[in-house]
Amino acid sequence: MFEEREIGCTIFSYVKLLARTISDSPVKKVKACPTINILVILASGNLLICDAEQLEIVNFFPTFNDVADFHLTAEAETTPKLCLGFCTQIVKLYSLSKATLLLIFEVRLTYVPRVVCTGLDFICCATDDRYVSVDLKTGVVTDLLEFGENVTKPFVTYVAKDEFLLYGPGSLGIISDASGKSQKAPLQLSPNVVESFVWKNYVFTVTDEFFTIHSIQSQKQLQTVSLSNATAACFSSHGPHLAVVATAVSGRRDQQTDPDLIVIGPERWDSLARKFILADCIKQAKSLLLRQSARIESLLQNRPASSKNEQKIFNVRAKHVFGLLGFYYFEKGDFSRAQRYFEKSLIDIRELLVRYCDLLPNGYSFTPDPFYLLHAQDNRIHSPESDCTQFCGVPELSLAHAIRATDANKNPDNVTVHQLTEEWNLQYDQFLFDFLQKHHKSRFAEEYSHFLETALVKLYIKLLQHGVKPVLSELILPPGPMFGPFTSSRTNDSNQQQAEQSHDLVNLISGLAHIDVEDLMSFLKQSNSPHTLALIYQWQGNLGAALEVWRQLVYGELKDENFPGVDFYVGVLRWLAAPTAEFSTFWTKFELQSQTELFDDSAESSSSYVKLVWQHFCQALESGHFELAETILLALPVCFSRKVSSPTGLATSHTDDSSLAPSQCLTPDNILRKIRPISPDLTRRYLRHLIFTNDDKDSEHHNLLAQLYSDFILRKLDADTQTTTSKECLLSVRREFCRFLRYSYYYSPNALLEILNKTASKSLSYELAILHGKKGDHRSALDILLNQVSDIRSCLSYCLSYLYEDQTRLHRSLICWPYDSSSLRANTAADCQLDSTDTPVSPVAPELFTILVELCLARHDDYHEDIALQLINSPDIPLDYSKVLSLIPGDFPLQRIAKFLRRALLTTSTQASTAQLQWGLSKCCANQSALQVAARPTSVIVHVEEHTKCSRCSRELGAYGPSAPFAWFIKTKQLAHVHCLKDSDQL
Template sequence: MSHIAFRPTLVLRQSMTGTEKGKACIQCLEVCGKNLYIGGKDSVIQHCVLLDPGKPGLAVQEVKSRSLGAKGLMSQMKGLPFLNHLLILCGGSISAYHMFSLELVPTLPKINNVSSFTVDDTAVLTQSISVELFTMSSKKGVISIYRVFMDKWERLREVSLPQEPLVMAVDGTCLCMAMNKKHVLYDHKSGVTLDLFPQESSKQMAIVKAVGNGEFLLNGPGSLGMFVTRYGTSNRPPVPWPEGVLAAVAHLPYLLTLQSDGLNVYSMLDQHLKQTISMHRTKGLLSTPDGVFVFTEREVYNLSPVPPEDQIEALLQDERVDEALKLLQGVKNQLPKDAYKSLQKLVACAAGFIKFNQGCFSEAKDLLIKGAVDPREIIRLYPGFAPLGGEFKAQLPAVFNAIDLHLLSQADHPTFQRFQEFLVEFLTAVRGTAQSHSWEQEADCALLRLHVEIGDEAALIQLLSSLNHCLLSASVPYLEQHERFFALGLLYQSHGEDEKAVQTWMNIADLHTDPSNPNVYGHIVTFLSQQKSRKLVWQFADWVLQRNQEVGIQIFTETADSQETVFEDDVKFLTKYPKALLLYLEHLVNGLKSREEKQHTLLATTYTAHALRALGRGDNWDVAESTTRRKLQQFLRESPFYDSAQVKEAVVGTALHLEEAILHGRSGEHEKALQVLVKEAKDHQAAEDYCKMVSTGRSREDSQWLFLTLLKVYLASPQLVIAAVDLLNRNATAFDLVDVLQTLPSSWSLQLVGRFLSDSVRWIIHNRRMGHLEKSVIQVEHLRLKATWIRATRGMIKVERSQICQRCGRLLTEPTFLRSLKGELIHIHCRRT
């Protein structure tokens, strides 16, 4: 417990003579600002002035005393400062006295038959011109409501209750009452009653106190201090207090309970007992804005609250962080906004360091960020992390029992590594925020070292791949010492020293000295391909292409520069790298869909050179066909942009006969193309496929002419008779029978062309019959439509004035209409359209 929330100070001790011993002197108490009113025995009221309020050694000075001359005990007093009235309940009557002269106010007559009263404190605090007074009558179950003014009071109404209330508290229009058997809430404006919970009158003292903001404190069942709002709900957990509580008051954020042997102080924030103050024969409690007053039979004590700052500091010194944070939140509304923010920052920093030393890293990080702590305050705690900009002086006080990370790093490295991971998380969280705005270099240099020491290569690369403020003079030697050369290149890159970055990565690729990134070559290619300026590309292009032309060409194909501006220079440079040149041209033509004749022609001649080089080396025919030659043939067939004459010069006279045939065909020289395929390539199937390919999309006459031309090429050589016969037998439907008979030599026997003749005649007869069948189908369809039209126009048509044309929307007139095939009534001109 050992928490001091209030400091008790003796205010007044009444002396006792021999005849007064054993008699109770102080009956009730009231405090208004510096004015202290004590109601004593024999109806004597004593007015004192508090001296130096809020300081230790509080004293009073008696101003005046007066005997009321009434019989009975003085049980209640209530001051109304803005009216200068002091209401006193004595002998069952309420009287109004002047607060300073203690003279009876003549215009305010006594209110008799009163057992207790209460005043709406909200009106007192707002200093209204009047206040509502609620009295419980000595008659059972009656509450009277008065409005008290400066010179009069008005009786507003009486409220009859089914049971007699024991105690009562008021907040606005809501009355909270403890009756014999239950607690109730009653709205005296609307008349709505809400039952709460039973009242254990035989076991405990009835307590009902207004806490403020529409909230009440009640002595609930099972010795619980219950908080209830005016709507019957509870926004706070109950406070467990001991049996025998005589009185209770709330002085936010604490709750004080009075027993015969002293006081207990509970926190309304966590419902725990915080402080115990021993006193003997205590009688009553009184809460004021400045503190709490306690009185015994002859003594008055002031419980002055310890300033929140001092309470929080004491809790932090005891490392009771959670309690300190709860208390800070609890006193938020009691402090000025600027003072609270300043205190919150200091508390968060101190609490964060305590949690840090306790190893509660998640909470420590949140608190240190909330406290906007200087990152250097934490970095300095770690061994080997010297300040970059000279000597650093810590601004925050040292935490008691702070852990020594220097010793921990040597004695318990796993635990020390957890502290390192915390620093990484903290610096990562504050990086780029206002908290590290002035100390980016210290934070980033510390992160770099931590990633290396922990061995988190991914985090190190992520740090250096983005914008960072690592100091080169401190970071470069450290990375070289720990052989993090790939990260070193990233550091150079992030600081704009691209040439040093590429040179560093090249050394890794050549010497294999950094296993953190096995594909350093690929990273270099990607980096160079992303350069807006080609100066760096040209500087390292030879090294990149010498290692791998297929991958290295990306520095040209993926570059950000426009291809039109650099095409000539690229081609000139790539001539010494044939494979890379081919990939570059394919990227322009196929990838970028270029239509430049120069680029298409160069790609065709490059394909040709590769194909001839493969054939010259004696490469397998199928392999060459399936790669470069296949691409060349497809390109020659599909591309409409290359210069066929220039490509033909490169192809004619070589072993690329099929490619030569394609080029002849592109020029319309189909007979030459067939001559090449038949006589030079000696590929009869290719010649036949050529005829089929060229015939696609053309008229039947053109197709017949092309196949007849191939037949004539075969017939011109006696060695190709069998090829001619096979051509006729396989493609009988592609020839005109009459032209073939006129072309064939007279020496050929009927048996030799019998199959061709049979297939041709069958095809001719089939076509003729299909023609007759199509003609018949068309005639039938025509007759069907004609019959439908006749049926639609033959019958009588009744036309009414309301009918309209179903096409143009105008009214139908006689005889300018008819019925359509669909049965619609339409105008004649609409039918024509």
């Protein structure tokens, strides 16, 4: 059994299924009848009929002796017939069926029939010296041709109806009818013919040296195939029209040799389709493909079990044709059709990559399939001496398109050939990028995924360098949300596109898993793309090298248009300093959270990452990049629990960084120790960040910030000359200082007041007023603002700030107050959440406004008197009504203070009623609680101490005042601020 296979070329494999010994003598002739599944075998004059599957002699068929030759007619549409020529000069014709052998004709000749052949109504025989025909109806024998001794081996082949091909003298093939007449010219055949076959108007002959095809109509030899030592052959008139030739291995005659089988067939249909495509006959090629597809579908319907091999061969060859069509349209620049046919063909990715420059790794050798070679015909691109086996690469194709556009006058804007070539290069790069990212996870590309993914990054860089921003598809994006570390609220509109572009680059690399790092690094170095090189370093795990490249980009030592800027560099450092930083998660998920959420006391950062962050911060600080150092500091998460020593000691001592543990590098104390000797201004801004942004309650940090503010302001005031810029800077810093003095409760106002009184008591009136207020001497504070500075607006702002503080304290004292930590960000007094735990519970604002009214009335002028009256009559200003009544002069007209009197009366009565109601409710609640406690078998007591912390935010329970509400989880014995509770908590 043999069958056709496809492994890039056509081969036939044959398998020995069964072997039996039929006769001790050599087999002279074998013919098969597929319709009834039998073999007819002639050996030593004995004719045997065997079963074709088991090779066993069929007992119900007779065995014939003294047989000279036989001819088996086994056409599918006719009844099988067996013609026997005996050595006894008898010719018999039998009709065959699966179980019987029926004699239908018999004739005796006067000579032995050496060759017999059956036609429709005649039998043609070859004797020792002539050809004769026998009429099956009358039995009349007619001489056809006498050849004598000129033909050593005669043969007779049935042509059509009652015509036979006779091998005559001079190696002529004579076509004669049953009467001996020839209506067609003879054919010149080769000597030593082994077998001959006739199909339609063609004659196929096999000699010991050649296989030839002749045309009966034109009498021409159409094709010759060289053979060697052919001994036998058979021909299939159905299907692919194959000729199977047995050849003997050359050797000595006395040695037995095993024959080899050679299959000769017509040109493969895919090769014919290739010729059509090369000749621009695309319709003919597609029509041929459709016909072959229809043939296979019909075959599958008729023989579903035994046609799988034919279907497999068709699929392989159809993919070849689809791939060739893809390259045809690829070279034409029709990318949509090219992509469609490439997808149908499941093209080897390397066939595409090899046509581009630098996409396959350096040193990698790949030979394109010759089937896909389409040659450019423009001599301006390919010289006549060039190797015709070389494929046409993308640069040559782009140049060809540009030249054709110029020659065809399709260039109305007079664009140069070079510019047109670049445009076509970009189109080819864009097409391949889109195709590769669409199929980077397809099964047909799995084997060469490292080539594909490396080429994706290279193409992305090439497109970016030419001003084209590729669009990433969902197929290549990493799973889950990924927000690049360079995302920043400071990004303006001009840099937004660049940031998104670099974000896509990060997404692209993070979505790949089989990058050829060595080849890609070599390419990136040559293409001057340090940012992408750093991303590959990080993808590979070499984070130190990646950060060093980004540092050089930030410092301006390297240039890369794709680098998003400082925000990216700082964002990576911030992410590395986070306690949850894991290298793998950088490529799958990066969510920007608030710094307090990102960094809690119990978490630990990776030691190697923290060391890297510390090194890069020190580099920025020591190299004079103070703005970058400040940006890094403001981005780093803060943890206050890791104290090395007091900040005072840190500010004066010099500790070697190498002696610090990784957990101590990024603590505020160590950072202050590092930056204070180098840049006091950076130290001041960093302390302000700790206090105002991260709610730092360390009193020594507050005192240090106050000292730095005072030193800076006094130094500026002592300067001889001040420019407009320096005056604006001084004013801005003084405003920050006043805000800090007003809302911070953790510095020492007495010590600071003593320093300012000695140095610049007149120049720093606002600061002195706030410090007096911090000591509780509000009269002195308002006196300075009103009488020394004469700034009534500052007096009102001073009083209003305490009014807002009183209102905030009142809200926090409510048991069921739905507190949200973000809601106080807009309040002036609580902007920094710096409430003192020991501030008095009683409101301060009434006292302040009463003092302000008193001071205004004491000025004894109309302006301040009007202000005092406005304050008295304002419905929203709290006052000490009895005190105010004592301050109003007796000659004041009552109509000027009528609103005040009415409000004072109503407010006093309301306060009295409220006090009685609160007293009654408190008493009732106390009695009810006592009854509940007494009824309980065991009482559960909650112990709250001064340093008890919230289980949610890890801050002290009293951080928002002694009356701030908190929640108590009895089962878990945990305490938490009410505003820290989440919807998921079961209360």
